[in-house]
Each structure stands twice: as C-alpha cells, then as structure tokens.
Amino acid sequence: MENEYDIKSIKEKGVDFEGLWFSSVSDEILDNPEDENGQPFTGLAYELYPNGQIIYFTKYKNGLAHGLTCEFYENGNKKSEKEYRYGQLHGKSIIWFENGRKKSEQQYEHSILISEKNWNEEGNLLNQYEIDTDSPHFEILESRRETHINLGRE
Numbered sequence: 001m002e003n004e005y006d007i008k009s010i011k012e013k014g015v016d017f018e019g020l021w022f023s024s025v026s027d028e029i030l031d032n033p034e035d036e037n038g039q040p041f042t043g044l045a046y047e048l049y050p051n052g053q054i055i056y057f058t059k060y061k062n063g064l065a066h067g068l069t070c071e072f073y074e075n076g077n078k079k080s081e082k083e084y085r086y087g088q089l090h091g092k093s094i095i096w097f098e099n100g101r102k103k104s105e106q107q108y109e110h111s112i113l114i115s116e117k118n119w120n121e122e123g124n125l126l127n128q129y130e131i132d133t134d135s136p137h138f139e140i141l142e143s144r145r146e147t148h149i150n151l152g153r154e
Contacts, residue, residue, distance in 0.1 A: 028063030
C-alpha cells in the first residue's frame with residue numbers, strides 16, 4: 001500500500017475484522033466459520049471506531065499476524081506500531097502517548113523482548129532494558145531461532 005494509514009485505501013484493500021472468525025483450536029484468524037470450511041485468512045484486516053476512524057489494522061498471512069499492525073487513538077493519532085512474523089512479535093514495537101510523544105520502544109525477536117526504553121509524557125527517559133545472554137529468556141530465544149531455521153522461516 002502506498003499510504004498504509006489512509007483510511008480509504010485500508011477500507012478498499014482490507015476486510016472489516018468483524019467479518020472474520022477465530023479458530024477454536026489455534027490462534028489463527030479464519031475467513032469463514034469452521035463449520036463453513038473456514039480457511040486461514042491472508043490479507044489486511046481493520047476495525048473502525050463509530051466515528052469512522054481506524055481503531056487498528058493488521059496484516060495476516062495464513063491466519064497469523066504477519067507484518068505491520070497499527071493501532072490509533074479515536075482522535076486519529078497513532079497509538080502503536082508493531083511488527084509480527086508468523087504470529088509472533090518480531091522487530092520494532094513502538095507505543096505513543098495520546099499527545100503524540102513516544103511512550104515506549106521495544107525490540108522483539110520471536111516474541112522475546114530483546115531491548116526496551118520507556119519515557120514519560122514529557123519525553124524523559126524513565127528506564128531501559130537489554131536482554132542478558134545469561135538469562136533464561138535468552139535460552140528460549142536461542143531455541144526459537146533454531147526452530148524457525150528448521151521450519152525454513154529464517
């Protein structure tokens with residue numbers, strides 16, 4: 001999409017999330033109910049506030065969030081922007097205060113938090129984190145990396 005935040009473009013290229021279904025046996029999003037042979041959804045899904053503004057949009061691949069997900073405040077300001085891969089947070093995740101200032105920025109790999117910074121509404125850095133290679137989370141990350149390589153997802 002040329003402008004991923006253009007409401008008209010999102011509505012034209014996407015599907016209202018209310019028309020999609022959750023799988024009862026997995027985290028997948030389906031194009032139809034399971035009893036009507038619902039298949040994993042691939043495409044762009046969105047949801048709207050009553051005023052017509054976008055609540056969020058998410059890209060899906062084979063029923064799982066895969067690509068960019070953006071959330072918005074009702075006034076249209078961006079609330080968050082996250083990257084997913086095969087249903088897992090993977091890449092940068094940014095959250096903003098309603099006033100437009102950055103609240104937090106995280107880096108994920110296979111849904112494991114790698115690093116994080118948090119700010120207050122005035123823009124002052126409150127704290128930051130980086131994964132320790134001696135932590136149990138790092139061991140899980142190494143295992144997930146190997147799994148994704150074995151699945152041909154790297």
